Amino acid sequence: MSELLNDILFLPEAASTFAERIDTLHHFVVGTTMVMSTAVGLAALFFFFRYRRRLPAQATEYVVPTLKTEFLFVSVPLVFFLAWFGIGFRDFTWVTTPPKDAMDVYVMGKQWMWKFSYPEGPNGVNVLHVPANRPVRLLITSRDVLHSFYVPAFRIKMDALPGRYTQIWFEATKPGTYQVLCTEYCGLSHSKMLAEVVVLPQEEYENWIQEQRRGRLQDRQDALADNSLVPPVARMVEQGQVLAGTQGCLKCHSVDGSQHIGPTFLGMYDRVEQLEDGQSIRVDEAYITQSMMDPGAHLVAGYQNVMPTYQGKLQGPETAAIVEYIKSLRTPNVREGASEGPAYDAIQ
């Protein structure tokens, strides 16, 4: 029955728990609308025919409604509308209040793509993998203008606003691939801002994410480890962490993303920093090293030039260790608990 109705109404496949709730209400609303308007329409047609004009200047009776009739006119629609609203608002509250055990995914809209990231990695562009039958909370933001994250099959939609997060959640019921569309006009290629949600069965999802995380680690190690003779990166990182404490780096730079005297180390590596002089720079090994030796050379916007130089205070390997330590704090672009907040990109 409901399948048939969905076909008549051209509704896409319902693939989330919310979709089922929505469709029930949808059918109820469409049903009552049809019944009521057919009744009104038939009454009108009957009147048009029954009371057709017989004389050109026919006189008619003076008919006014009784108070009871008018009361009926007001109360019947009001009861129906409020009933719809009651159900609708209950569902709306439901879909905007994620359950406690929901898995978080960060979603960032950008002209004209969607970026997805999981708190512990990995990142992805335009493809979101989620497990089936598990609540997923989307924390949505934007880097430039307004976007809106819409998955027709899940019946969910939420605007992406620059400068803050919005949230919505869903629980996919069927494995499969579903389309994501942007529904808030966002410029030239608005209609090309498509993405996919891939719903995987729980085990497959676990495998996938393991693989992704391993792959990332592998990539990084491949890139860094030139041969087996140099100390492993992990050891350098440890060394760097100790050094950062003893050399006083952590007095001004936090590692948890909180605001302090200097920029946080968390996620610093590979980040594009806006500089005091209006230019921007990508934080790489060279920049980190330079900042330790000549802190005022490229000051990040919003920070005072108060850092002392470490020229001569650090040995070469020590510097490298600190650099490695900072690199190890590299995080996905959207993170939980990051101090940077949603970034707000340039519009080209």
Next chain:
Amino acid sequence: MQSSSHAAGGAALPVPRLAGHFASLEVQNHAARLGMWLFLATEILLFAGLFICYGVYRFLFPEAWAAASRSLDLTLGTINTVVLITSSLTAALAVHYAKEGKNKMVAVQIALTLVMAVGFLVIKYFEYHHKFEIGTLPGRFYSYEGIQLPGVPLYFTVYFCSTALHGLHVVIGMVVLAFSMVRALKKADFGPNNYTMVELGSMYWHLVDLVWIFLFPMLYLV
């Protein structure tokens, strides 16, 4: 005001002239007054938009708002308030004398109002000038190092938008009042039955004053 202008169109006709489509003079005056109140309602809603921006951003950035408002010159603001309130008094007196047919006094009172209006604008100019000097300017033009809090540039956006819009209304009000003054001097035909023009002009002026009465504590005394 336009309604009074067609009441005032004829040169040699007995005062006041009834426009052809009105049933009587009572109706004509009533229409003019009601039209003016409606117009004032639109003005109130125009400023309301800025008041809402103010309210919302003050809610978001209370500290920035307090700090930024302290950077304004309270003395100049207070003087301006007094000037504007006094100009409102003279505008009200102009209506009073217009009803009594004392056209000379009408012109004098409006002239006083205009002088104070100019005074208001001059003081405002000095306030603006100071802001341009130190760089407390809206949005991306903000460059003042004294206060560096998130939301401060937004305060100055609201400050400049609302005071500039208010200043524009001061200028319009001056033009309107100047017309009544010229008429009081040249034709000298205001009297118990013909004072709508002065009345409406003065109502507009009071609205300008009214807006300032709210802007002053909002901007200077957060």
Next chain:
Amino acid sequence: MTPSSSIAAPGATPAPEEHHDHHPNYLVDGTTIKSWLLTVDHKRIGLMFLFWVLLFFLVGGIFALLIRVELLTPGPTIMDAMTYNRTFTLHGLVMIFLFMIPAIPAVFGNFMLPLMLGAKDVAFPRLNLLSLYIYLAGAMLALWGMLNGGLDTGWTFYTPYSAHTTTTVAPVLFGAFIIGFSSIVTGINFIVTCHTMRAPGITWFKMPLFVWAIYATSCIQVLATPVIGLLLCLVTVENLFGFGMFDPARGGDPVLFQHLFWFYSHPAVYIMVLPAFGVMSEVVATYSRKNIFGYRAVAYSSLGIAFVGFFAWGHHMFVSGQSTFTGGLFGVLTMLVGVFTAIKVFNWVGTVYKGAVDFRTPFAYFCGFLFFTVFGGMTGIALGTVSLDVPWHDTYFVVAHFHFIMVGATIMAFLAALHYWFPKMFGRTYHEGWGLVSAALIILGFNATFIPQFLLGNNGMPRRYYEYPERFQALNVASTAGASLLAFGFIIIAMYLTYALVYGKASGKNPWRSKGYEWMSESPPPTHNFVGPQPVFPEEPHFYVDPKKAEVPDAV
């Protein structure tokens, strides 16, 4: 002159026949161009508005057809993405600001209001003329901006996009700002006219329902338009200088922009549709020869819509990042607007009860109107049902919904008014057969255009899409086909009405034998509407009871 002229209410003093020669009708009283351009006669101003409004309707309609042709295929069809984005923006802007908002109030409101109140003119005739020229000035500035590249923000110009797009935003927004003044001036004028210019005998609850609707509309115009005026200025300044009022990078809140925008733009929907309701109240009463069933209920519901409609704006923002609580608040208020509309619908149908229906062209449009209002209204309520809006928001479902209620109902009323008052305005009649045929075409075409769009929305097609996934194509083709039918209907109307304007048969004073107040004067009326002292109106409008057995029960 038909015998029906004797139907005029006893005691009324319409212009006596013998004065006819000395008091030429307004169309021929002065034939120079100057006498038209500088007229303060509300009827001539109304006609000039009619001319411009129809011209802009044509412009907006061409944009609409371009959009529909572009959407025939999933990929690029006739234009590139940028042109398409500009086209739908301009379609929205032209249709809303230049056509829909002034369409009924400035044309028919202007023409009929004084006639219905037994006044010689509106309260401020010069302001009335001024509003026409303000409208034209704003329109020209906006058009100039459109020709110089146009803008691609959508008619909603949401920040931060509108503040950063490199297209020509400033002149168009400033043009819209100027048009706002025209709207305000018209509104003030009509409100004052209703308060002060009513002829003896016309108490508040004897005003024709069209006047009530225009009155409620004017209240909205006066109270809402200043807010959009300010907002347009702020966005222009933002676009030109970057003051950061709604820029997240400087602490601004884009959702605040949406609040302010919809504070005007939601009531603006009622600016468009309330006058349509008013027109239909007149039409249904005239053609079924009945007093309006529940006159007071209809009158009060106009005011109710005007008031509650102001505080339902947030239903455009359920998924825009406003709070869940606020969503609920706006949802409930939206339901109330729906109830007020439902009252009207029931009372219109009730009016036909025990009436005497003459199925003429305006009545055909009334049938279409009823259909669009019921389905447009009900889908509106469905959209206001907060959770259902989540999948529907910003899809073609919304597009179809507002085209049904806002455009469909208004176009039906506009065409009904044009046909119903054509004899009143020009003293000529059109061909009834063509009228019915084109009405059928238009109603069919409209449904064929927008019913597929409801389904498209259900299926998940977002609005403002230049390209779309292939699964949406079939319905898009259907919609485009419907649009061409619609265009065809309008061409027929344009042809037979133009013909009637020149060669139409003289209609006589009151061809519909209507007892609306406006039919008491000549058709077309003389320059000052009536000759001699102000007429007296002892009876309520649309009083069709046989005088011999007239016994009026107390109205509710």
Next chain:
Amino acid sequence: MGIANESREEEQNMREEHHGAGRYWLIWGLLLVLTVVTVLTGRIHIPTWGLVLALVIASTKGTLVLLYFMHLIDHRGANRLVFAVSILFVLLMLAIPLVDLGTRYRGATPPGSTYSDLQALDIGADAQEGRYGGAIRKEGKMGEESGAPKQ
């Protein structure tokens, strides 16, 4: 015959109202006193209720101006209604967005990240201007920068 009833009432109201000029001076005095009061209380910077107090005083002043300078006390009927409705709308229009802000979901905004942490919107070269309370001073004089934004 010949006029709407409202206009006649209005005319009667207006006829009764003429009085001496003393009343205006009295109101003026009151307004000045209230201005002094609001400046004094404003200087103290009362934490929460400072703005409320200032607005109460402003409303009192506004009411005085309205009732006596603008003669709303003599104007009855529609004039009052128009004004009352516009004030009501302003209040509702202010209240609803504030309610929205007060009840919005903020949980997902990371700690320490306020609106001010955002990267600047980059229209041209002056991406940094006006951020963080506008800490960035550019080379050259401020006057010319504000006068002519370079693009």
